[in-house]
Amino acid sequence: xxxxxxxxxxxxxxxxxxxxxxxxxxxxxxxxxxxxxxxxxxxxxxxxxxxxxxxxxxxxxxxxxxxxxxxxxxxxxxxxxxxxxxxxxxxxxxxxxxxxxxxxxxxxxxxxxxxxxxxxxxxxxxxxxxxx
Amino acid sequence: xxxxxxxxxxxxxxxxxxxxxxxxxxxxxxxxxxxxxxxxxxxxxxxxxxxxxxxxxxxxxxxxxxxxxxxxxxxxxxxxx
Numbered sequence: 001x002x003x004x005x006x007x008x009x010x011x012x013x014x015x016x017x018x019x020x021x022x023x024x025x026x027x028x029x030x031x032x033x034x035x036x037x038x039x040x041x042x043x044x045x046x047x048x049x050x051x052x053x054x055x056x057x058x059x060x061x062x063x064x065x066x067x068x069x070x071x072x073x074x075x076x077x078x079x080x081x082x083x084x085x086x087x088x089x090x091x092x093x094x095x096x097x098x099x100x101x102x103x104x105x106x107x108x109x110x111x112x113x114x115x116x117x118x119x120x121x122x123x124x125x126x127x128x129x130x131x132x
Numbered sequence: 133x134x135x136x137x138x139x140x141x142x143x144x145x146x147x148x149x150x151x152x153x154x155x156x157x158x159x160x161x162x163x164x165x166x167x168x169x170x171x172x173x174x175x176x177x178x179x180x181x182x183x184x185x186x187x188x189x190x191x192x193x194x195x196x197x198x199x200x201x202x203x204x205x206x207x208x209x210x211x212x213x
Contacts (some may be wrong), residue, residue, distance in 0.1 A: 035213050051212075054140055054205060058212075060189035082212060094213050114213060120191070122184075122205075123212030124141035 001070040002077035005062050007053055009085040012092045023099045027076055029106035033114060035094035037087050041127040048088040054122040061121045069113055073105040133158055133200040140207035146175040163194035182208055
């Protein structure tokens with residue numbers, strides 16, 4: 001399974017990512033997920049989230065998840081971008097793309113990867129208070 | 133032996149530092165390290181059950197036996213995405 005993992009302080013450029021998609025003729029499904037910063041935290045308005053990462057461990061843990069994902073589903077490729085640092089409201093913090101022969105495994109693998117990422121990958125976020 | 137310790141997220145605020153070092157007797161475990169750190173940083177005590185610990189880039193449980201030069205990280209539950 002091909003994989004590309006990027007943890008960066010740069011904004012996520014969705015159109016650039018989409019333009020660089022590569023898939024073989026046997027593939028029939030592409031699932032893309034975009035996680036976006038909400039403008040509220042509980043009942044308070046926020047202007048963004050400040051993400052902190054333990055980069056070396058985060059990359060390692062994501063690669064362990066991708067090892068497991070490749071055992072569970074016949075996935076051709078996964079690309080994952082997680083933004084860190086300050087991410088303003090309405091901006092994406094996470095972009096995931098899963099390419100597979102069929103939609104069932106593409107949806108399942110994408111959902112599983114994001115759930116597991118939120119459980120084990122050492123990234124934390126702190127709300128930045130104030131209206132946007 | 134000495135181990136390096138890094139704190140992440142609000143554990144940095146509780147301890148007032150991002151990194152430190154701790155001297156331990158040979159055969160000490162991660163649990164021994166945590167207890168020693170609570171003596172130096174009492175506010176960590178309230179995080180006893182909510183602190184995750186890693187050695188290098190892998191999670192380890194509290195019974196893990198430390199070795200000279202290990203790099204230990206302590207952090208609260210993760211919140212990526």
